Amino acid sequence: MANTYRKGRPVDLEGRAARRKEIMAAARGCFLRKGFHAASTAEISERASISVAGLYQYFPTKADLVLALVEEDLEMDLEWVGVLAKAESLQIGLTRLALEYANDVGCGDAVRLRLEITAEASRDPKIATVFTDVETRLVTAVSHLLADRQAKGEIDLALDPEVTARTVLAFLDGLFGWIAVGGASQENEAFVRAALELMWRGLKPAAS
Amino acid sequence: MANTYRKGRPVDLEGRAARRKEIMAAARGCFLRKGFHAASTAEISERASISVAGLYQYFPTKADLVLALVEEDLEMDLEWVGVLAKAESLQIGLTRLALEYANDVGCGDAVRLRLEITAEASRDPKIATVFTDVETRLVTAVSHLLADRQAKGEIDLALDPEVTARTVLAFLDGLFGWIAVGGASQENEAFVRAALELMWRGLKPAAS
Amino acid sequence: MANTYRKGRPVDLEGRAARRKEIMAAARGCFLRKGFHAASTAEISERASISVAGLYQYFPTKADLVLALVEEDLEMDLEWVGVLAKAESLQIGLTRLALEYANDVGCGDAVRLRLEITAEASRDPKIATVFTDVETRLVTAVSHLLADRQAKGEIDLALDPEVTARTVLAFLDGLFGWIAVGGASQENEAFVRAALELMWRGLKPAAS
Amino acid sequence: MANTYRKGRPVDLEGRAARRKEIMAAARGCFLRKGFHAASTAEISERASISVAGLYQYFPTKADLVLALVEEDLEMDLEWVGVLAKAESLQIGLTRLALEYANDVGCGDAVRLRLEITAEASRDPKIATVFTDVETRLVTAVSHLLADRQAKGEIDLALDPEVTARTVLAFLDGLFGWIAVGGASQENEAFVRAALELMWRGLKPAAS
DNA sequence: GATGAATGAGGCTTCATTCAT
DNA sequence: CATGAATGAAGCCTCATTCAT
Numbered sequence: 001m002a003n004t005y006r007k008g009r010p011v012d013l014e015g016r017a018a019r020r021k022e023i024m025a026a027a028r029g030c031f032l033r034k035g036f037h038a039a040s041t042a043e044i045s046e047r048a049s050i051s052v053a054g055l056y057q058y059f060p061t062k063a064d065l066v067l068a069l070v071e072e073d074l075e076m077d078l079e080w081v082g083v084l085a086k087a088e089s090l091q092i093g094l095t096r097l098a099l100e101y102a103n104d105v106g107c108g109d110a111v112r113l114r115l116e117i118t119a120e121a122s123r124d125p126k127i128a129t130v131f132t133d134v135e136t137r138l139v140t141a142v143s144h145l146l147a148d149r150q151a152k153g154e155i156d157l158a159l160d161p162e163v164t165a166r167t168v169l170a171f172l173d174g175l176f177g178w179i180a181v182g183g184a185s186q187e188n189e190a191f192v193r194a195a196l197e198l199m200w201r202g203l204k205p206a207a208s
Numbered sequence: 209m210a211n212t213y214r215k216g217r218p219v220d221l222e223g224r225a226a227r228r229k230e231i232m233a234a235a236r237g238c239f240l241r242k243g244f245h246a247a248s249t250a251e252i253s254e255r256a257s258i259s260v261a262g263l264y265q266y267f268p269t270k271a272d273l274v275l276a277l278v279e280e281d282l283e284m285d286l287e288w289v290g291v292l293a294k295a296e297s298l299q300i301g302l303t304r305l306a307l308e309y310a311n312d313v314g315c316g317d318a319v320r321l322r323l324e325i326t327a328e329a330s331r332d333p334k335i336a337t338v339f340t341d342v343e344t345r346l347v348t349a350v351s352h353l354l355a356d357r358q359a360k361g362e363i364d365l366a367l368d369p370e371v372t373a374r375t376v377l378a379f380l381d382g383l384f385g386w387i388a389v390g391g392a393s394q395e396n397e398a399f400v401r402a403a404l405e406l407m408w409r410g411l412k413p414a415a416s
Numbered sequence: 417m418a419n420t421y422r423k424g425r426p427v428d429l430e431g432r433a434a435r436r437k438e439i440m441a442a443a444r445g446c447f448l449r450k451g452f453h454a455a456s457t458a459e460i461s462e463r464a465s466i467s468v469a470g471l472y473q474y475f476p477t478k479a480d481l482v483l484a485l486v487e488e489d490l491e492m493d494l495e496w497v498g499v500l501a502k503a504e505s506l507q508i509g510l511t512r513l514a515l516e517y518a519n520d521v522g523c524g525d526a527v528r529l530r531l532e533i534t535a536e537a538s539r540d541p542k543i544a545t546v547f548t549d550v551e552t553r554l555v556t557a558v559s560h561l562l563a564d565r566q567a568k569g570e571i572d573l574a575l576d577p578e579v580t581a582r583t584v585l586a587f588l589d590g591l592f593g594w595i596a597v598g599g600a601s602q603e604n605e606a607f608v609r610a611a612l613e614l615m616w617r618g619l620k621p622a623a624s
Numbered sequence: 625m626a627n628t629y630r631k632g633r634p635v636d637l638e639g640r641a642a643r644r645k646e647i648m649a650a651a652r653g654c655f656l657r658k659g660f661h662a663a664s665t666a667e668i669s670e671r672a673s674i675s676v677a678g679l680y681q682y683f684p685t686k687a688d689l690v691l692a693l694v695e696e697d698l699e700m701d702l703e704w705v706g707v708l709a710k711a712e713s714l715q716i717g718l719t720r721l722a723l724e725y726a727n728d729v730g731c732g733d734a735v736r737l738r739l740e741i742t743a744e745a746s747r748d749p750k751i752a753t754v755f756t757d758v759e760t761r762l763v764t765a766v767s768h769l770l771a772d773r774q775a776k777g778e779i780d781l782a783l784d785p786e787v788t789a790r791t792v793l794a795f796l797d798g799l800f801g802w803i804a805v806g807g808a809s810q811e812n813e814a815f816v817r818a819a820l821e822l823m824w825r826g827l828k829p830a831a832s
Numbered sequence: 833g834a835t836g837a838a839t840g841a842g843g844c845t846t847c848a849t850t851c852a853t
Numbered sequence: 854c855a856t857g858a859a860t861g862a863a864g865c866c867t868c869a870t871t872c873a874t
Binding site for chain 6: 008009010012040041042052053056061062
């Protein structure tokens with residue numbers, strides 16, 4: 001009945017997806033330790049327990065692997081916005097998220113990879129496209145979030161949502177960047193609190 | 209007075225230093241367009257109008273060339289602090305500096321190179337050392353600057369100078385980073401003004 | 417009469433043979449455009465609408481595929497001899513055949529493939545064997561043809577049939593080779609006519 | 625005085641040219657035994673007693689090496705024409721040249737390489753260009769040669785020099801091709817004599 | 833019988849670096 | 854000091870082939 005029958009060995013979609021993830025995880029590790037250019041396909045495939053030729057059945061090019069990783073990484077930012085939207089207040093939610101981030105070792109990795117991504121985006125046009133695309137969506141999402149919080153009286157109504165969204169995002173980028181490069185120390189928590197506090201003084205409605 | 213006499217042909221110290229600078233300038237251009245790893249010594253030496261072997265008489269290793277560039281680049285940050293110290297007010301000086309920066313094309317390059325440096329610092333220990341060293345000095349300098357301005361009533365006395373210094377530096381890093389990768393557009397000026405304004409709301413003394 | 421009964425699912429001999437031909441046709445196209453070594457099994461199997469693994473069920477090795485193609489190609493030469501044998505006169509038949517050949521685009525392909533075959537025959541012993549074998553048969557066939565025509569007074573009786581057969585074959589090889597690599601132009605017809613005319617002057621009985 | 629002075633180690637023009645020749649000789653051997661595609665740069669450089677990287681200082685690409693060889697090889701054909709022009713009669717000169725060729729082992733190699741070149745010319749546009757270019761020059765040269773010999777009464781005046789030039793060249797290509805692939809046997813001499821004799825019957829003035 | 837998945841071996845090319853001139 | 858020449862190691866990618874499904 002079904003005409004989707006195809007002769008021969010059926011495609012193992014699950015297996016392929018899993019292997020793909022494995023490769024991407026391995027690649028993330030390598031890129032993290034060496035950067036996109038210094039990490040070799042041999043290294044990546046070894047860490048992924050696959051042959052080099054096998055790797056090329058999942059990603060037609062090293063550049064494509066990088067690109068997939070970049071996309072995946074950038075998409076994660078959008079998830080934060082969703083999390084923040086559900087928080088009782090933006091300040092509380094943001095602080096919680098930032099602290100969680102500052103203390104998790106894996107998150108430091110994510111930030112360091114982001115650094116490499118940003119650097120590469122300023123050279124490779126394809127990566128730049130993906131980068132700019134996600135960035136635009138991110139700004140929009142945060143704009144809406146801020147507008148929402150303005151309506152709730154958490155943020156000064158005089159601030160333009162979009163410009164402020166960019167400002168906040170830039171600020172967070174800088175903040176996490178400093179934490180990631182300095183290495184996660186115990187002082188990070190104090191630093192994060194102070195920095196967010198300062199930002200918040202700029203965001204909240206002018207004292208009536 | 210001291211006997212500086214030396215046998216043989218005198219070394220042309222000036223010439224050497226000049227050539228060194230030329231090489232570093234050429235290297236900066238290459239690293240900017242390709243990154244530290246993707247830029248080759250052949251490429252660099254060609255841009256510097258020198259043979260590849262000649263390059264090795266000024267820098268024993270490609271890594272050393274990178275390091276020299278990193279140091280030079282980071283030192284420039286310290287100069288800003290000096291400039292800011294002489295401004296009539298920190299807010300005015302900072303705004304002027306930031307706008308100047310946002311509009312200059314060459315400065316976008318500097319920021320993009322900084323991105324590469326930061327990314328590399330998170331991997332190479334030697335670069336990390338230089339990086340952290342300059343960072344520390346920078347924090348100290350900005351701390352003093354802030355303390356100075358606190359004394360003049362420009363900044364809230366409740367803020368701890370050192371932590372605030374880090375916060376401000378992180379914020380500026382994020383700000384310039386966003387400008388650099390987005391490409392210098394005309395909207396940059398509005399963005400910079402808004403962002404600094406927001407930061408300033410957080411820094412200035414609480415309305416009495 | 418003989419008991420041809422066989423257990424299990426009967427083999428679809430026709431289907432197999434057809435598929436084999438398809439693969440060979442696809443391979444011919446690829447080898448033509450890239451040569452034996454540069455054409456990949458992936459490319460061939462794609463053109464043949466079969467999986468790479470599937471290809472290996474028809475030909476145990478790429479070399480075997482090449483060999484099969486070589487055999488098929490060389491056998492075609494023998495067919496010409498048959499055609500020529502039926503012509504009213506050798507000169508007329510040969511001219512007709514040559515012109516037909518020179519004007520057909522597909523025949524240019526055949527000649528170009530023959531070039532590759534000859535080149536490969538000078539290296540690979542297996543191909544050389546097939547090549548020499550067919551060549552020998554060809555020479556024999558043409559020898560008989562020539563002897564036959566000698567008897568009819570079309571060709572000088574002083575010429576040794578075998579040596580002359582080789583000469584004629586070599587001449588035709590050269591002729592078609594020049595046409596094939598030069599690309600089929602309208603001048604080809606004049607060239608073919610002139611060349612055959614010259615050859616014929618050498619073959620026909622000395623003016624009595 | 626001379627302003628051609630250049631600092632540093634002077635270029636060893638002789639040495640470079642010699643090395644270049646060595647590499648080309650090695651490449652010729654490899655290409656002969658395996659063909660352009662099957663012969664590897666590793667193999668070639670080993671036979672040339674140079675590192676693989678070193679090879680790339682003389683030829684920027686394997687394709688360039690092939691091209692250089694093709695050019696060199698094709699140019700040799702033009703030299704024959706010069707030799708033939710000085711012969712007492714075209715028939716004598718050609719026979720001498722052909723026999724010399726048929727008996728020399730190295731010449732068989734040259735013909736086999738020519739086969740590969742012709743095959744490759746039908747695919748690679750660059751090689752095709754060189755090929756066609758030399759071919760054109762060759763036809764012109766032989767045309768002049770034939771016209772010259774026509775004036776001396778050696779060749780039938782009714783024959784068009786250019787078309788005949790192509791015919792003769794095609795014939796010789798075919799002839800040498802058959803000799804080269806069959807391997808140099810003792811019967812070659814008889815074959816060559818008979819073939820040339822046949823051709824000559826077609827060329828010489830009609831018996832008065 | 834036919835397909836998807838996997839892989840060792842190898843191909844071309846480039847790189848950072850050295851050494852003689 | 855500066856250049857030409859050379860090279861081992863490595864990088865990305867492809868190939869012919871096998872094997873489980």
